[in-house]
Amino acid sequence: MRIADTIHQMTGDVPVEFVAYDGSRAGAPDADVQVDIRSPLALSHIAASPNTLGLVRAYVTGALEIVGDMYTALAALPALKLSAIPTDARVKLVAKLAGARLWWPTRPPREERRLRGGRHSMRRDAQAISHHYDVSNTFYEWVLGPSMAYTCAVYPNENATLEEAQYEKFDLVARKLALEPGMRLLDVGCGWGSMVIHAAKHYGVRALGVTLSANQAEWAQKRIAQEGLSDVAEVRHLDYRAVQETDFDAISSIGLTEHIGDANLASYFQLLYSKLRIGGRLLNHCITRPNNLEEARTQSFINRYVFPDGELLGPGRIISQMHDTGFEVRHEENLREHYARTLAGWCRNLDSHWEEAVAEVGPHTARVWRLYMAGSRLGFDRNMIQLHQVLGVKLDAQGRSFMDLRPTW
Structure with a gap:
């Protein structure tokens, strides 16, 4: 045959x-x-x-x-x-x-390195994040483009470029958080510092970002210095659970919740709640499952090769936990079509730098990325996965939110 x-x-x-x-x-x-x-x-x-x-x-x-x-x-x-x-x-x-x-051998090809420690402990989370993000800053520059934003963009119109859409995403987050000059922003899981830089540069806030990736923190600090923002912006190589400062006016979490785990969701929101002043806002932006009926862990390929220990939750689970923690959820939206467009842009970028990417990170990693990004795009297109932004506020003792009657963003 x-x-x-x-x-x-x-x-x-x-x-x-x-x-x-x-x-x-x-x-x-x-x-x-x-x-x-x-x-x-x-x-x-x-x-x-x-x-x-x-x-x-x-x-x-x-x-x-x-x-x-x-x-x-x-x-x-x-x-x-x-x-x-x-x-x-x-x-x-x-x-x-x-x-x-x-x-012929049937053992699986090299997958994620063996992670040590309890699931979602600080030690193990650092290993998981390093596995995915400490690949090569040069590789990420080719794939992500100048914005160095590795999260869903927001396309203001059909003809917007990837860079325009990434700018719109960060600006939308800033507007939802009602950032103003002199405010203090904490960005958890800040990546290469794009939100930190945007908030400091365009809204005059004092911004602190934290990431478990050493490569990201190093790149971000250099970019902050190049932008002349070192007096108002900072990115630390640090677990968000180790941040000592409090009384922030706003917190942005863009693409971190996927790494938290269902068992730690309550403590995650409790910690962020404790870091905010009264009237402070949290914008939680993350990939989700389309419902709350399935197990939290991601599909086998993604978990084995891309995001070790990653877990996707349903949007209802996230919103309920925010409410149970004390936040009042004031706005929610699903941006899944935007993520499909974002991934299409990243796939084009990788294809245009394919030979360079293979030379930089090796054929195995390059192939994993080509497959994972195209597969994720298909998942968003077919509503197998979604992207939700949820805005919450910390009320005072009398239940006041200090928000306008209608959204201003």
């Missing part, structure tokens, strides 16, 4: 051409996407995990190549299904795949 025909049967009638190392071809010959099975190692991984994970492992190792746009490929390819193959063909396939498993 020819290999390309076998894989084609497993995927069904999809607009993809399959090419294999045995010279076989199957599927749509004029398709925009081609799946190239380059070695028996691809069959080995598919045999060990006859589902999406097996296909992922084959791609990450380079035993399988996707020729064409990765998003288009993922949108076209379903999970591999042995049940879709007729019984007689399945017997031949099992024999072929069994041989592949015998002669």
Whole structure:
């Protein structure tokens, strides 16, 4: 049985051409996407995990190549299904795949490093964040662009560029927080300091950002100095739980909650609540599941290769916990279509720097990123994941919020 025909049967009638190392071809010959099975190692991984994970492992190792746009490929390819193959063909396939498993290793390719310590402890969180963010600042500059913003942008119109949308995102957060000159802002999980810089530069606030990534903190401090903002802006290599200052006028959390974990959600909001003055606002911006019915942890590929210990919660879970902590939630919105657009921009950036990226971080990491960003874009497009901004305020003892009757942003 020819290999390309076998894989084609497993995927069904999809607009993809399959090419294999045995010279076989199957599927749509004029398709925009081609799946190239380059070695028996691809069959080995598919045999060990006859589902999406097996296909992922084959791609990450380079035993399988996707020729064409990765998003288009993922949108076209379903999970591999042995049940879709007729019984007689399945017997031949099992024999072929069994041989592949015998002669080729089926151990997963290198994934995340082994994390030590209790789940979501300070020590283990530092390792998990370092795994993803301490890759290469140069690599991130290529992928993210000048804004160095690794979170969902907000597109003010259909024709806005990625940079314009990232500016709008930070400005929207600043407006929701009602920032004014002289205020004090804490940005937890601040990344490369983009929100810190935006708030200090455009709103005249004194901004402190904290991140568990040493690479991010170093890059951010240099950028702050270049912008001439060192007297009003600072980024520390520090866990948000170790911040000593209090009485902030506002707190922004942009892309941190995904790393907190469901078990720590209450203590997370309690700590942020304790850091705010009366009337202070919290803007929580994070990826969520579309509901509260599933387990909190992310899908296997993302958790294994991209965000170790990452957990996605439903928006209702987050809003309820904010209320239970003492915040009054005053506004909420879902920006999932914006994140799909953001990821499309990052994917284009990576493709335009592909050879440089492979040389900088290695083919394994570059392939993981190409796959993960295209897959995430598909997830937002199909409402498998969402992006929610939730605005809360710390009331005084009489229940006053000190907010305008209608939103001003």
